[in-house]
Amino acid sequence: MRVIKNKSIIDDEWSLKRxxxxxxxxxxxxxxxxxxxxxxxxxxxxxxxKCHAIWIDGSIEIxxxxxxxxxxxxxxxxxxxxxxxxxxxxxxLLRERYDFKGELRAIGxxxxxxxxxxxxxxxxxxxxxxxxxxxxxxxSFNVFSVNYQGAAxxxxxxxxxxxxx
Amino acid sequence: MYKYDxxxxxxxxxxxxxxxxxxxxxxxxxxxxxxxRPLRLMNGLYIQTxxxxxxxxxxxxxxxSEQLRMLxxxxxxxxxxYGHFSTRQNIQFNWPALETVPDILADLATVxxxxxxxSGNCIRNTTSDQFAGISKDExxxxxxxxxxxxxWSTFHPxxxxxxxxxxxxxxxxxxxxxxxxxxxxGLYLVNNEKGETGFKVFVGGxxxxxxxxxxxxxxxxxxxxxxxxxxxxxxxxxxxGRRDNIYxxxxxxxxxxxxxxxxxxxxxxxxxxxxxGILKLGQKEIDHAKSFFTSPMYSKxxxxxxxxxxxxxxxxxxxxxxxxxxxxxxxxxxxxxIISLKAPGIAPGDATDEQMDFISDLSDEYSxxxxxxxxxxxxxLPNVKQGDLFALWEKLKTKNLATSNIGLLTDMICCPxxxxxxxxxxxxxxxxxxxxxxxxxxxxxxxxxxxxxxMSGCMNACGHHHVGHIGIxxxxxxxxxxxxxxxxxxxxxxACLGDRLGPAxxxxxxxxxxxxxxxxxxxxxxxxxxxxxxxxxxxxxPFKENVYASH
Numbered sequence: 001m002r003v004i005k006n007k008s009i010i011d012d013e014w015s016l017k018r019x020x021x022x023x024x025x026x027x028x029x030x031x032x033x034x035x036x037x038x039x040x041x042x043x044x045x046x047x048x049x050k051c052h053a054i055w056i057d058g059s060i061e062i063x064x065x066x067x068x069x070x071x072x073x074x075x076x077x078x079x080x081x082x083x084x085x086x087x088x089x090x091x092x093l094l095r096e097r098y099d100f101k102g103e104l105r106a107i108g109x110x111x112x113x114x115x116x117x118x119x120x121x122x123x124x125x126x127x128x129x130x131x132x133x134x135x136x137x138x139x140s141f142n143v144f145s146v147n148y149q150g151a152a153x154x155x156x157x158x159x160x161x162x163x164x165x
Numbered sequence: 166m167y168k169y170d171x172x173x174x175x176x177x178x179x180x181x182x183x184x185x186x187x188x189x190x191x192x193x194x195x196x197x198x199x200x201x202r203p204l205r206l207m208n209g210l211y212i213q214t215x216x217x218x219x220x221x222x223x224x225x226x227x228x229x230s231e232q233l234r235m236l237x238x239x240x241x242x243x244x245x246x247y248g249h250f251s252t253r254q255n256i257q258f259n260w261p262a263l264e265t266v267p268d269i270l271a272d273l274a275t276v277x278x279x280x281x282x283x284s285g286n287c288i289r290n291t292t293s294d295q296f297a298g299i300s301k302d303e304x305x306x307x308x309x310x311x312x313x314x315x316x317w318s319t320f321h322p323x324x325x326x327x328x329x330x331x332x333x334x335x336x337x338x339x340x341x342x343x344x345x346x347x348x349x350x351g352l353y354l355v356n357n358e359k360g361e362t363g364f365k366v367f368v369g370g371x372x373x374x375x376x377x378x379x380x381x382x383x384x385x386x387x388x389x390x391x392x393x394x395x396x397x398x399x400x401x402x403x404x405x406g407r408r409d410n411i412y413x414x415x416x417x418x419x420x421x422x423x424x425x426x427x428x429x430x431x432x433x434x435x436x437x438x439x440x441x442g443i444l445k446l447g448q449k450e451i452d453h454a455k456s457f458f459t460s461p462m463y464s465k466x467x468x469x470x471x472x473x474x475x476x477x478x479x480x481x482x483x484x485x486x487x488x489x490x491x492x493x494x495x496x497x498x499x500x501x502x503i504i505s506l507k508a509p510g511i512a513p514g515d516a517t518d519e520q521m522d523f524i525s526d527l528s529d530e531y532s533x534x535x536x537x538x539x540x541x542x543x544x545x546l547p548n549v550k551q552g553d554l555f556a557l558w559e560k561l562k563t564k565n566l567a568t569s570n571i572g573l574l575t576d577m578i579c580c581p582x583x584x585x586x587x588x589x590x591x592x593x594x595x596x597x598x599x600x601x602x603x604x605x606x607x608x609x610x611x612x613x614x615x616x617x618x619x620m621s622g623c624m625n626a627c628g629h630h631h632v633g634h635i636g637i638x639x640x641x642x643x644x645x646x647x648x649x650x651x652x653x654x655x656x657x658x659x660a661c662l663g664d665r666l667g668p669a670x671x672x673x674x675x676x677x678x679x680x681x682x683x684x685x686x687x688x689x690x691x692x693x694x695x696x697x698x699x700x701x702x703x704x705x706x707p708f709k710e711n712v713y714a715s716h
Contacts, residue, residue: 085326120322143183148316150443158172164450
């Protein structure tokens, strides 16, 4: 499986576990686990000294995962449909308020025309929806060369370029 | 008015190319209908009953003569030689071919225009007062702040997939002409006790199926915090607004569910994190925006001209027009001229390419080349010398643009209705026609005086029927078009929602029922009371009785 990471296409080193019972055994390898599974097996997972990754959806309050961020190499944000924009706010909060430095990945209904917005919110890896052209999706990052407003991507805003700030 | 610099122009140009590629992929079958829909909607492109409809943004309603000429050109080249001005100060084209829309956007970009975020679940065109910058009761010109909001909201990465559409209005005066109380966010420029100017912030107003008047969550917001505060509101809404039911997804439902106080608290908490960050406006930034909205050099001797008074005395038709279609101006000897797009037999808000070109020329000759679109679907020339009014009126008459009906019964607000819109349950334009035919006596109309009739073809309320003095809502009853009337609504500073008159009435009876309502008004009014005032004094009972007693 290939993903886009930092604007390049790479082979994915993570596998995504969408569903797993909280009492099921901990899967081996690099697995992105549902956040409830992390909560249920937290101590054991931390002691295993592995790289950890979780996925969350828009319904969770970011504050509830904030104290565990240090353990995560990757947080995947779910877009159950591209019309559900809650994860954009999650991404910005993780980057701007909680200073999360690991990989932020978009999963779910991830499409070319949304990548620009996602990247600006601090998402740096993308699991493009099956059946969509991942090479073509890369073009999305080059559509706009200037941005009006600040976000998580540290781009220089127009207001800064106009020397107001 | 605001002029694009290289950055603004670059963004609009890049948008044209992006949409060209998206449309090409759609036509090639690489994008499904469902995937293309939000992309085209964010460019104002709907698929309607007969053809696509393209909505072009007119930020806070302000146009240059060059821009209006381009709109005329577009209507001629790509459409059926007319455009429809909407209640949100935008313009809609009803017949463009999908394949040509990227070219239309390219043409628009040459005059600093676009269709960005005129539809879709994102932040829409920020609207304002049609008399901004010229009215006597203005605390401060709201347009610089509208422009600041426009730029911040354009392609906002976090808020482009909101639960539902989001509309912001800014009013700069006490007499609210921006209908700010019925917007998702309504901002009023106000002075605090120290004499500083800032914003009073309302959230959760809106019409549609469940109409609400906005709730105040902050009495005074310093200007420098304008964007950070709005961003906080949007973030709370994006996180908690309902996404399970399209009819309960607007911010008004959220505010109503969690309560005004609690919602305000959540916004304030979020705001504390971001208020001093990158969104804080510097004085240079505010001054830059303000520098585009300066008054023209008004001529000092405009007030000395007495030809206007003479013409008014000598010519009864001109006097009628001057009584209804002029608005007083802060500069002595000047008036704002309201050009009625409500001539009998014309769909309210429609203008032909020829009329648009003509108005552009008149604005160059008489009003510093600016035109403003009103919420009532008329056009304004904001800066006309009183000495030019008679000549201007004579010219307007030649193109059917001098109907003396501003604020009168026939100055109706009307959505496109069943004739164009795929959502509508019933026609609006045929009702407007019926009303025009019934009430064709100008003396009677002037005698009835101020009366706002607002009409929507369905519950989505694009015609703002809830806030009409008389509201008309089209409903479908077993395949028949029926109309539900409401009385006593208002969208101004005394904003309130109308009361339901009674059972819906058949299509053929609408104008007759309005006549019965007006009979009651004429009988019961005291002195100079408007219809709305009489209604508020006497209540709904006598109106109800006169309409339904004979049925």
